[in-house]
Amino acid sequence: MNATQTLGVLLAGNPNSGKSSIFNALTGARQHVANYPGATVEKRQGRFRVGSTVVDVIDLPGTYSLSSHSPEERIAQQALLDHESRVVVAVVDSTALRRSLVLLLQVLQAGARPVLCLNMSDEARRSGQVLDIEVLRRLLRAPVVETVGHKAQGMPALREAIVAAALSADDEQAVSLGPELDKAIVELVDALATADAPSRGRRWVATRLLIGDDATCAAVKARGLAGVRAVELAAHLREQLEARTSSDIAMLVTQAYQRRVDGILAQAVRSHPRPDARALSDKIDKVLADRFLGIPIFLAIMYAIFWVTFSVGEIPMGWIESGFAALGAWIVSLWPIGTTTPLQSLLVDGIIAGVGGVVVFVPNILLLFFGLALLEDTGYMARAAFLMDRLLSRFGLHGRSFVPMVTGFGCSIPGIMATRTLENEKDRLTTMLVLPLMSCGARLPVWLLLIPAFFAGSWRATALWGIYAAGIVLALLLALVLRRTVLRGEASPFVMELPPYRLPTPQAIVRKMAERGWIYVRKAGTTILGISVVMWALTSYPKPDTSQVDAAIASGRMVVADDSALVEAAAGVEVVSSEQADNLRAAEALQVSVAGRLGRAIEPVIRPLGFDWRVGTALIGSFAAKEVFVAQMGIVYSLGAADEESDDLRTRIRESYSPLAGLSLMLWLLISAPCMATFVVTRRESGSWKWAFLQLGGLTVAGYLVALVVYQIGRLIVG
Amino acid sequence: MTSVDKLHPGDRGRVTRVDGFGAIRQRLLDMGLLPDAVIEVERRAPAGDPIWIRIQDSQLSLRRKEAEFVLVDVL
Numbered sequence: 130m131n132a133t134q135t136l137g138v139l140l141a142g143n144p145n146s147g148k149s150s151i152f153n154a155l156t157g158a159r160q161h162v163a164n165y166p167g168a169t170v171e172k173r174q175g176r177f178r179v180g181s182t183v184v185d186v187i188d189l190p191g192t193y194s195l196s197s198h199s200p201e202e203r204i205a206q207q208a209l210l211d212h213e214s215r216v217v218v219a220v221v222d223s224t225a226l227r228r229s230l231v232l233l234l235q236v237l238q239a240g241a242r243p244v245l246c247l248n249m250s251d252e253a254r255r256s257g258q259v260l261d262i263e264v265l266r267r268l269l270r271a272p273v274v275e276t277v278g279h280k281a282q283g284m285p286a287l288r289e290a291i292v293a294a295a296l297s298a299d300d301e302q303a304v305s306l307g308p309e310l311d312k313a314i315v316e317l318v319d320a321l322a323t324a325d326a327p328s329r330g331r332r333w334v335a336t337r338l339l340i341g342d343d344a345t346c347a348a349v350k351a352r353g354l355a356g357v358r359a360v361e362l363a364a365h366l367r368e369q370l371e372a373r374t375s376s377d378i379a380m381l382v383t384q385a386y387q388r389r390v391d392g393i394l395a396q397a398v399r400s401h402p403r404p405d406a407r408a409l410s411d412k413i414d415k416v417l418a419d420r421f422l423g424i425p426i427f428l429a430i431m432y433a434i435f436w437v438t439f440s441v442g443e444i445p446m447g448w449i450e451s452g453f454a455a456l457g458a459w460i461v462s463l464w465p466i467g468t469t470t471p472l473q474s475l476l477v478d479g480i481i482a483g484v485g486g487v488v489v490f491v492p493n494i495l496l497l498f499f500g501l502a503l504l505e506d507t508g509y510m511a512r513a514a515f516l517m518d519r520l521l522s523r524f525g526l527h528g529r530s531f532v533p534m535v536t537g538f539g540c541s542i543p544g545i546m547a548t549r550t551l552e553n554e555k556d557r558l559t560t561m562l563v564l565p566l567m568s569c570g571a572r573l574p575v576w577l578l579l580i581p582a583f584f585a586g587s588w589r590a591t592a593l594w595g596i597y598a599a600g601i602v603l604a605l606l607l608a609l610v611l612r613r614t615v616l617r618g619e620a621s622p623f624v625m626e627l628p629p630y631r632l633p634t635p636q637a638i639v640r641k642m643a644e645r646g647w648i649y650v651r652k653a654g655t656t657i658l659g660i661s662v663v664m665w666a667l668t669s670y671p672k673p674d675t676s677q678v679d680a681a682i683a684s685g686r687m688v689v690a691d692d693s694a695l696v697e698a699a700a701g702v703e704v705v706s707s708e709q710a711d712n713l714r715a716a717e718a719l720q721v722s723v724a725g726r727l728g729r730a731i732e733p734v735i736r737p738l739g740f741d742w743r744v745g746t747a748l749i750g751s752f753a754a755k756e757v758f759v760a761q762m763g764i765v766y767s768l769g770a771a772d773e774e775s776d777d778l779r780t781r782i783r784e785s786y787s788p789l790a791g792l793s794l795m796l797w798l799l800i801s802a803p804c805m806a807t808f809v810v811t812r813r814e815s816g817s818w819k820w821a822f823l824q825l826g827g828l829t830v831a832g833y834l835v836a837l838v839v840y841q842i843g844r845l846i847v848g
Numbered sequence: 849m850t851s852v853d854k855l856h857p858g859d860r861g862r863v864t865r866v867d868g869f870g871a872i873r874q875r876l877l878d879m880g881l882l883p884d885a886v887i888e889v890e891r892r893a894p895a896g897d898p899i900w901i902r903i904q905d906s907q908l909s910l911r912r913k914e915a916e917f918v919l920v921d922v923l
Contacts, residue, residue, distance in 0.1 A: 193878040198871035225906050228880050380866065383877040402905070420894050515909045519897045522911065622875035623898065624914055627907040
C-alpha cells in the first residue's frame with residue numbers, strides 16, 4: 130500500500146545566496162506566490178515528490194540574520210518558531226561562508242533540524258576553495274549537500290537529505306556562544322520553562338530576550354508573571370555582561386556567532402579561495418562602477434533596454450493588434466450587416482477593446498522584464514543602485530528605486546512590479562506610491578493632443594519635456610513627504626552586498642520573464658476585463674429615449690446629405706453628412722449615459738480647475754486607461770473617432786479652453802488617478818488595499834490641489 | 849583612529865568599534881563589520897557617497913552616514 134506522507138520544509142538563506150533558484154529547482158512549476166498578509170513580502174510555496182512522499186516547501190524571505198528589525202526578518206523568525214515541521218534548508222553562498230553560516234547557527238538555535246545547502250559550489254571550487262564535507266557534517270550534526278542552484282545540480286541529493294532530516298528524531302541542538310553567554314542563556318531558558326513558553330527554540334527566544342528585542346520581550350511578558358520575571362532577569366544579565374565586557378549585547382552576541390563560525394571553518398576548510406578569485410569581476414567593475422563612466426554607462430544601458438523593448442516589440446504588437454481587429458470584425462460579421470446589438474457592442478467595444486488594450490503590450494512587457502532580469506541576475510543592479518543612491522536617498526528613496534522609476538516612463542505596471550528589487554519595505558512602498566508620477570506611455574497621446582493645442586511650435590518640445598520633468602520633481606517631493614508622514618521611521622540600512630558578476634542561465638531569465646509576464650496578463654488582464662465592461666456600460670447606457678438628432682432630421686431642421694453641393698438648404702436648415710450625423714448621435718448618447726451624467730455632476734467640483742462637463746466625462750472614461758481620454762474627448766465634441774493627431778479636436782479644445790485651463794488639465798492628468806491597472810498591481814505588490822487606495826486617493830487629491838492652485842493663481846495673474 | 853567615511857580608495861583599516869544603533873547597526877554587524885575585521889576602500893560613487901569596500905570574502909557598499917559609524921585604525 131502506498132501511503133503518501135506529507136512533510137514540510139522551510140528554505141532560509143541570505144539574499145543573493147541563490148535561494149530562489151534552489152526553490153525553483155526543487156519545486157519546478159508547482160509554485161504559488163502570494164504576499165504575507167499586510168506586507169510587501171512575498172510568500173512562495175511549492176512542493177515536490179520523492180517516491181511516495183510529498184514535501185511542501187515554503188521559501189522564506191532572504192535575511193542576513195534573524196533579528197527583528199525588518200518585516201522580512203520578523204516573518205522569517207516567526208515562521209521558524211511556528212512552523213510544524215522543524216526542517217530548514219539553510220541555503221548558503223559557498224563563496225561567502227564566513228558571513229552566511231551565521232544564519233545557520235541562528236536557525237539551529239531556533240530549534241530547527243537543518244540541512245546545509247552549499248550553493249554556488251561550482252564557483253567556490255573554481256576559486257580554489259576546498260571543504261571537508263564530512264567534517265562539516267560532523268560539526269553541524271546535519272546533512273550537507275553541495276549544489277549549483279541555477280543549473281539545478283545537486284537536487285536529488287538535496288531532496289533525499291530533506292526527507293532524511295524530516296524523518297530523523299534528533300533533538301534541538303545547543304549552539305555554544307562562549308561560556309559567559311551560554312551561562313546567561315541557560316538561566317533564561319529555565320526562566321522561560323517556568324513561564325511555560327513554547328518548548329520550540331527556547332534558546333533562540335532566550336538570546337532575543339538577552340539582546341532586549343522589544344517584540345520578543347512583549348510576547349514573553351504576555352505569558353504572565355513568570356514571563357515578566359524572565360524579561361527582568363534578561364535585563365539584569367544583559368547589564369552584567371555589558372558592564373563586565375564594556376561592550377554592548379548586540380555586538381557580543383554577533384561576535385560570538387562569528388567566532389563559532391570561524392571555529393567550524395577552521396576545521397572544515399582544507400584550502401582557502403585564491404585572493405584573485407574575483408579578478409575578472411573586479412576588472413569589469415573598474416569600468417562599470419567608475420566614478421565618471423559609471424552613470425553614463427548605466428543610462429546608456431537603460432536606454433538600450435527601452436529601445437529594444439519598443440522597437441523589437443513593435444513587430445509582435447502589430448500582429449496582436451491585427452489579430453484583435455480581425456476578431457472584432459469576425460464578431461461583427463456574426464450579425465446581419467449594419468445591425469448593432471448590445472451584446473455585439475459589449476463584445477467588441479467593451480471586452481475586445483479593453484482586453485486587447487492590455488494584451489497588445491505583452492511583447493513589450495516580456496522584453497522589458499527580460500532586460501530587467503538580466504540586470505538583476507548578473508549582479509549589475511547592485512552597481513546601478515550604488516551609482517544612483519546619493520541622488521535618490523536625499524528624497525527618501527533608495528538607489529534601487531531608480532530602475533523601477535525609469536521603467537515607469539514606459540508603463541507603471543512593470544515599474545511597480547520591479548520594486549521587488551528593493552529589499553526594504555518602506556523603500557519599496559515609497560517607490561511604488563510615487564511611481565505613477567513618472568509620465569507613462571499611455572499619457573503620451575494625451576500630451577500630443579493637448580500641447581499643440583495650446584503651445585506655439587517652438588514651445589512644444591519644451592512643454593513636453595517640462596511635463597516629464599514636472600512628474601519627476603513631484604515624484605521626488607512626494608517621496609519626501611511620504612517618508613516624513615505615512616512611511617516615517619528609522620532610516621533603513623543601505624549597506625548592500627556587491628556580489629561578483631555571474632552569468633545567468635537562459636532558463637533562469639526566461640523563467641523570471643515568464644512569471645512576471647504572466648502576472649501582468651492575469652492580474653491586469655482579468656481586472657481590466659471587468660472594469661472595461663463596467664466602463665463600456667457606463668459610457669453606453671442608458672441610451673437616449675429620443676434622439677434630438679433624429680428629431681431634427683424628422684422635422685426637417687437637419688438634412689443628411691453626403692454631398693452637400695447637391696443640396697440646397699432652406700434658411701435655418703443644417704446640412705450634415707451621414708458621418709457627422711452619426712457623430713452627433715454618439716455625442717448625444719454619451720451625454721445621456723451614466724458617464725456623461727457623472728461628468729455633468731462633477732462639473733461644479735472641477736470648474737475651479739478650469740474644466741467643464743466634457744472634460745469631466747472624458748476623465749471618467751479614462752480611468753480605464755489614460756489614452757482613452759483622447760478618444761472620449763473626440764466623442765464628446767462630436768468628432769467621432771478622434772486621436773491625438775486630430776487637428777479638428779485640437780481646434781475645438783483651443784476654442785473651448787484657455788491655455789491656463791490647458792495647463793491645469795495637463796497637470797491634473799499627470800498627477801492624479803493612476804489607471805486602474807496601476808491600482809490593481811499596487812494592491813498586489815503592496816499586499817494590502819490600504820496602500821493602493823492611498824496611492825489612488827493621494828495622487829487624486831494632489832492632482833486636484835496642484836491644478837486648482839495653478840489655475841486660480843494663474844487667473845489672478847493673467848486675469 | 850578614524851571612520852570609514854574619511855578613507856580614500858586604496859586605504860585599509862582594521863575595525864576597532866562600530867557605533868550606531870538599531871537596524872543599521874545590526875546590518876553593519878551582520879555584514880561582518882566587527883572589531884578586528886580588515887577592510888579596504890575600493891572606490892566611491894560620484895559625489896563621494898556611497899562607499900565601496902572589501903571585507904574578507906565579500907564586497908559591500910555603505911552610505912557615508914553608515915560608514916561614519918565604523919571606526920578603524922588605518923593600516
